[in-house]
Amino acid sequence: MVLSKALRLYGKDNMKIDEVSLPEIKDNEILAEVMSDSMCMSSWKLAKEGEDHKKTPNNLKDHPIMVGHEFSGKILKVGSKWQDQFHENEDFVVQPNLARDDTPFVPGYSYPYIGGDATYIIIPNEVMELGCLIPFKGDSYYEGSLCEPVSCVIAAFDAQYHLIPHTYNHKMGIKAGGNMLIVGGTGPMGLLAIDYALHADTKPKRLVVTDIDQAKLDRAKELYPSDEVEVHFVNTKGLSIDEQEKLLNAKVNNEKYDDLFLMISVKPLAEMAGRLMNTDACLNQFAGPVDKSFSADLNFYDIHYNFTHVVGTSGGNAENEAKAAKLIAEHKLDVAKVITHVLGLNAAAETTLSQPEIGGGKKLIYTHKKFDRIELAKVDPDSELGKILKKHNGIWSHEAEQWILNNMPDI
Template identity: 75%
Template sequence: MTTSIALRLHGKEDLRIEEVELPAIKDDEILAEVVSDTMCMSSWKLAKEAENHKKTPDDLASKPVMIGHEFAGRILQVGSKWADKFHAGQDFVIQPNLARDDTPFVPGYSYPYIGGDATKIIIPNEVMELDCLIPFEGTSYYEGSLCEPISCVIAAFDAQYHLIPHTYDHEMGIKDGGNMLIVGGTGPMGLLAIDYALHGEKKPGKLIVTDINQEKLDRAERLYPSDEVDIQFVNTNNLSIAEQEALLRDKVSGSGYDDIFLMISVAPIAEMTGKLLNPDGCLNQFAGPMDKGFSANINLYDIHYNFTHLVGTSGGNAQNEAKAAKVIAENRLNVAKVITHVSGLDAAGETTLQQPEIGGGKKLVYTHKKFDRIELAKVDPETELGQILAKHDGLWSHEAEEWVLTNMPDIEA
């Protein structure tokens, strides 16, 4: 038997750090250790909904699940079926969106022995069968944890589509050199979308990012300068819908937008952005609404005569995750910019439930460690960690990760 310490969901808002005895792996399974996990608001929704969530077992009280789905780690033992493809000591990331037709169950939501907020896990056969276990060759585990959210961004950008002139065929992806709008774009996923827009294969000519918090807009502007893309950050706080529409249209000289990403689920905003689409423009509802009845009015005249498009993506897939692992390992993106808090596993439960109140960006958990949540912006600059952060412009880094793994106490059951 192998022992794991894990954060498990037993019911609505019932998260517990527990010692879990893992069974011996089968020939088609892999034993691994998780080193880091980053938190997603999806885990907050999961903890709120519990048994009502479509990805959980019906009876969590008797079938608790390990949570966390943005994780990276190291393989410890490989079952014979996969011995020719994976090996002990190999670093990995996982695409939790298995995209199976027979069940909605996925790692981090549904299984008793695999989730990101755990010291050790058993990776089930279906993860490998669906090519969702991906070797990671980056330098830091926190970068690996952020492969999953980057995969969501890549999926969204790749799902955009535009007509090939004089045909009804489509070219997939954002419009190269076009106008792009990211609404509510200063949260973690918005910041990652900005990073990818600035450093992906296709880049917009102009990128407008909105939010209602000037402090967050100022931070985003500092973090994401560009010599290639005309990027502007716009505060829409206290503006009526009509005023927002006029302001955003003015930002593109009275024209409209070719690609729009909605990082919020607000019907009047969705309706407004539909009006801002250029002919052949594509609107992506990126944020996952909690309300199953969420809807907004869509102009079908524009869809018919102006060929506007409406798409949505929910998570990435194995190919998106592999691409994310590649671009991060190549240092094309600096994913550390979205990390604002770091903690040990013992603080993961409270942090998961308090994400909206805590605010900020991504919360990074080192699963083998025990320490209270640290807000990076408030670290004493005289401390050793503070000095490391200062060397990296206040951002998390490989050096900071190594400091935590070396100096913070280990978690105990």
């Protein structure tokens, strides 16, 4: 029997760390050790909604679930069914979006024995059956944890579509050499989208990123320079919608935009994005609205005569996760740039519930460790960790991760 320490959800705003006795694995299951989990705002939504969430089972009070879905770790024991594909001591990541037709249940939202905020987990058969357990060849566990959010970005870019000239057939993906707009793009997902736009095989000609926080825009500009793409970081704070629209049009010489991504769910901004669409443009509602009745006016004249498109993506799939794992392992994307806080498992509940107030980028949990949340920007530069961060321009790193694993107390 394996004892696991895990953050579990018992209902709305009701989370705590428990010691959980894991049963012996079945022949079609895998026992694994989780090393790190990066925190998603979806977990905050999950905690706020409890049993009202579409992915949670009923009766959480008596049947709590393990929380966390952006995790990486090491395989410990493989059931006989999967021994020809997976091996002990192999590092892994999981694509939690199982995309099943029979149930919305997924890891991190629905299961008693698998979630990222745990020391040990049992990976159920369906994860392997659906190709969602993916070997990871990267250097660091934090890189593995960020494969899932990168997979969401890859899914969004792949879901964009544009007409093949003189046909009604579509070419999937962003328009090569087009104009791209990311609205509200300095949060962690926006930054990952910027990174992918600048380093994927298909790139825009111009990329415009908006936000209302100048410090975050300045930081994004510093983190994501490009010699190949013309990048503009635009502060829209205090501007009316009309003023924003004129400014954003001017950034692309009034050519409008071919690919647009909404990283926030705000009706006036969604409607403005619709007016900024070029002929054959595609608008992606990336942010998941909390309001189930969220809507915005859409110009159907443009849909008919200008062939504009609207798409929404929610999470990635196994193929996206595998692609993310490869890009990250090959250091084509530098996902460490989005990490702003690190913490031990003991601080996971409070941090999950306080994400909107904490702000910043990704919060990274080292599941076997016990230490309070650390904001990287406020680490004493003369401390051991501060000296490591200084070497890496304040950005998380393999060296910083090893320091945490070697020096912080176990939970």
